Amino acid sequence: MSEYQRYEFMTIDKPLTKVQLDAVAGLSSHIEVSATHAIVEYNWGDFKYDPIKVLREYFDGFLYWANWGSPRFALRFPHGALPGDLIENYDYDEFVTFTQHPDYDILDIHFAEMEPPDEWTEYELGSLIPIRDELMDGDLRALYIAWLACQPMFEDYDDEDEEGDEEYDETAGVPPVPPALGKPTAAQLALVELLRVPEEVFVAAAQYSEAAKSKAKDDFVAWVELLPVDRRKDYLVRLALNEPGLSRMLAKELRELGGSKTQAAPSTGERVTYAKLLAESGAVKARMERERREQEQQARLHRLQDVRDHQEDYWQQVEQAAARGTGPGYDEAARLLSELREVADHFKDLPEFQARFRTWVRSHLRRPALLKRLQQRKFPLPEA
Secondary structure (H helix, E strand, O other): OOOOEEEEEEOOOOOOOHHHHHHHHOOOOOEEEOOOEEEEEEOOOOOOOOHHHHHHHHOOEEEEEEOOEEEEEEEEEEOOOOOOOOOOOOOOOOOEEEEEOOOEEEEEEEOOOOOOOOOOOOOOHHHOOHHHHHHHOOOOHHHHHHHHHHHHHHOOOOOHHHOOOOOOOOOOOOOEOOOOOOOOOHHHHHHHHHOOOOHHHHHHHHOOOOOOOOOOOOOHHHHHHHOOHHHHHHHHHHHHOOOOOHHHHHHHHHHHHOOOOOOOOOOOOOEOOHHHHHHHHHHHHHHHHHHHHHHHHHHHHHHHHHHHHOHHHHHHHHHHHHHOOOHHHHHHHHHHHHHHHHHHHHOOOHHHHHHHHHHHHHOOOOOHHHHHHHHHOOOOOOOO
């Protein structure tokens, strides 16, 4: 496949109307659309419309990826659901933007210069869309992940202005590591994969992350009494009109009246430069590889013990597979015998296994296809 592009859109707050559905269906002859979802795929050509304008007009989430890379992930929020200074503490350059409009606000994460992974990888908007709710709940881990993804793009930037400046603060523009980064959500891990943040860098950053703080319980029953009567009526009318994001806006206003806050308090986490994380990532990667090997070894030992504890069942499966008289059956029999041999070798029971194998194989010497498979796995065969 020389070229592949995928544009995916999704609604969360409310489905498309019939008029909207017809309008979206007319955007491309390559589109598949439902009341909540739209996908456009191209093996040649391009989408003729600005996907961010389509997002703002009809949807709540958008994901683009191509076989040459260039991932783009964008979210639409009811205006005011997120603070206007949402990304001011992050050095994103032009890779991440947050644009406010009278009706909706758009968070746009776009990496046109990013190359694809070495292996073909498909991405789904459904795995990323929970980030929208997370951000509206004040969880900023996704923004930090995007910041990590941006930093390699800055490697060739000129630092001459910083030389000789004794007052230069290397953590300027570096956001604090958010709480609970060591326990990311599934959506945040999907973002790590999409933006190709090296696992060892992410783990290095998570080492500086504080534990998540428990939130105070909301007392909406008491707080609603603080809401002026005209505001209550206004919310009821807007509720009847099915205004998107209304419940979050109401919760935000009630929390403010009750002395609480909708958005998370500014993080007090440590500000760690990307250079420091990169320097530490080598040791982190070595530790992760060591832990993986240990886990693989433990899994192998557990499997070997399980086979040993159920040897008779395995021998019975060997006989049943061989008796089928088919290629797949012979493959299965040879595989199971290899496992039994590996177990015998590990537990120093090879003589017993070899004796039982010689007895078993004599009853199958008229199955040349089976014998060939056994020879390929270096099983010694008696003469016919």
